[in-house]
Amino acid sequence: MSALTDLLEFQKETEALAAIAGRLEWDQETMMPPGAAEQRGEEQAAIQGILHARRTDPRIADWLSAADGTEMSAPQAAMLRHIRRDYDKTQKVPAKLAAEIARVTSVAQGTWAAARAADDFQAFLPSLERVVALRQEEGQALADGGDPYDALLDNYEAEMTAARLDAMFGEMRPRLTALRERVLEKPEPKGLTGTFRDDKQMELARALAATFGYDFNRGRLDRSVHPFSSGGGSDARITTRTSPDDPFNCLYSTIHEVGHACYEQGIDPEYLFTPLGQGVSMGVHESQSRIYENQIGRSRAFTGWLFDQMTAAFGDIGVADAEGFYHAVNRVQKAFIRTESDELQYNLHIMLRFDLERAMVSGDLKPADLEAAWNDRFKADFGYDVPRASLGCLQDVHWSVGLFGYFPTYSLGNVYAGCLNAAMRKAVPDLDAHLAKGDTAPATTWLHDNVQRHGGLYRPAEVIEKACGTAPTAAPLLDYIEAKFTELYDL
């Protein structure tokens, strides 16, 4: 038993230190004085150095082999699976390559921001080329002769492959483009107009978070430039932002982050400071944020309740009734920016990125050809031209910071959310009656019991399959989207 105990004790300290590093990042985005950035860089480097040394500590290999064959509980076996997996990865990537990636991506992010501001893809190209080359190298190191892109994808979604995503997306794309085309032929619903006071937006955001079961005793809501969630267990914090003309930005960002944070808050406390003590993958994490935001938060039943809260907070909001509000919430527009997209078009944005980044990693697409390839594909899937790079291939930060294999987990999260929604609706047939009163508990309790509490206990696809009774496919999501928008747009 001793090797197992020692390993888990060592891991507990590593997890606690990683939580501290995460808390520093939260501080950086919410509280840190502007002049402290450089100093903070040194602090982060110090703790990341400690974390790297611990994650590559050769004693882990010794403990793992000594623990092999020991009798252990199912959670302990899952913990060891995670530790072995992570340790194997650190062994495969040379320290020099890891350091070079950290160095290059930290600079590339600044270059990207400047290039986006100047709408100048060429200014970003040298950085992109360098980042792609480094990730190719990392992918090859991790893949052991397999597909480098799969190896990168596995960093965010364990055991998922590009081939499986390809099949899934192949099924989704024609149905979504066809639906998009029919919807955009219809007149555009009216959006909100009115005065949306900043403090009222924050007040309502806070109330909405509580409505979705976010526990403020174990978290807090602040502002940041980009909304995010951070931390876990009894300290899972979220952020949002306000926009004077668009209260949906604040409110639905909040609900989205609440989905992430409730996942973290809902994990079995026994798993705290173990590899099971956080959401199991990016895809499953996104399934929680998306189902809170979309299948629950943008449903007719819930928006009916929310309409009353909106008018109480802001007075006249430019739509006459709950039905008009439901249409405004779910408005599909000709637009370019992924993060502002609706449920229908969002996945088209992701598929475009998935295909392009996969081609860049394989070498089939040269970074120099990215802008043209992006614009062609956008035209094909969305039906209109990208006017400038900041609305096209420069809109997302991801590639500049080296995230390749990350984008598809957003759509995977939507697919999982579609599966969970179908199962949840079956399990709670009168859910809409509750949502219409602003009562989300039957939904969030079902998600807690079937998904959230397990943390990292099961494999990503496995936790969805256990919750739904069948292996995840895109069909429930597509059926849901088609039904919703067909009805909404009277197609």
Next chain:
Amino acid sequence: MSALTDLLEFQKETEALAAIAGRLEWDQETMMPPGAAEQRGEEQAAIQGILHARRTDPRIADWLSAADGTEMSAPQAAMLRHIRRDYDKTQKVPAKLAAEIARVTSVAQGTWAAARAADDFQAFLPSLERVVALRQEEGQALADGGDPYDALLDNYEAEMTAARLDAMFGEMRPRLTALRERVLEKPEPKGLTGTFRDDKQMELARALAATFGYDFNRGRLDRSVHPFSSGGGSDARITTRTSPDDPFNCLYSTIHEVGHACYEQGIDPEYLFTPLGQGVSMGVHESQSRIYENQIGRSRAFTGWLFDQMTAAFGDIGVADAEGFYHAVNRVQKAFIRTESDELQYNLHIMLRFDLERAMVSGDLKPADLEAAWNDRFKADFGYDVPRASLGCLQDVHWSVGLFGYFPTYSLGNVYAGCLNAAMRKAVPDLDAHLAKGDTAPATTWLHDNVQRHGGLYRPAEVIEKACGTAPTAAPLLDYIEAKFTELYDL
């Protein structure tokens, strides 16, 4: 050169990790969700464990001997002096004792809080006995046959001794008690009355911080139960609190913490993440907070300017003019609580604690006899009886958390502030004309140039001596207090 370089590189990482631990403490007092306390305990334990391992790393001894005799700059020599000193201390205290002190004091703090709330010294006594015994043991381990109390004092004020403090306090006590007696025979000045809106207090606190040169680009002001300052360099944060009836609580706490934070912000940036990168001792630190708060902030010239700010913020504050306001700011009252004390009586509080804690550490005073000893001494120095333990020996948290040797640094800070004030007034003869316009820059610039920028470069008494031209004594402080209160109370 390599041993020196390696040692300083190692130290830099340790300092950065210590800064992170400090940031976590700030978070705990200002931002942390209430339900996260237990989880945070694990995180703190993890990073404190890392820090302890680094501070006792045997390579430090090797590097120190290898660097011996190396040619180095004066700052490098000072860095090594700090490192050697700290390392020697860690070697002297057995790990088991250090762990036991951490364990016992963390529990004793809770016991003390409950005992204070119940006004029950007996409930705190067993904890106090345990803490005193442990600190006696630590003091003996550190003292190497010398005075254990001196060894503890040295943790907060390097190279200071109880004998020297005793001589200094022996000079102060009769002059202060005599003055206190004469002042309290006079009619008590009128205090403030009015409506002191919370947001206006915070707004004025913020303006005052800026007035004293606090750089908000490298810091921030938040609320906490007890005001404190935290961090350094480009991230030196402060907190304050508000009280609806007493705006001085918020405003002068803010100025006090600004003094601490400006010291940290003012240290030569070259010293960041070295042992020179923080205030050199508790006494010198307190000299900065005190001179900002008292010799500058409570001066007739500055309060004349502040009176206008107060009436602009709060309207009628119950005193008619700047002179009445000056009297209200400096009101001497019969009271019991150290932290609410005026300039005249404050040091009497400290001397009482110094003598009692010294006697407890030497064994001359049994903890069981503390309450009676406290009450006798209070009667002797203040002239009236302590009605209950919460206003007497249970009022401060210090002993419960194991701080023995810490109290006298408060008075030492006052003594240093007295010396600095005398030198500063000589160097800036027209200072009052500036203060009367709310311009503190000639004072804060002088303090920056002569004290703050040096950080840990010189020994504590040495930095004061360099600034003032003579070794520090109590005389300038006593002269200042006597002149101020004689004039104020028309004695």
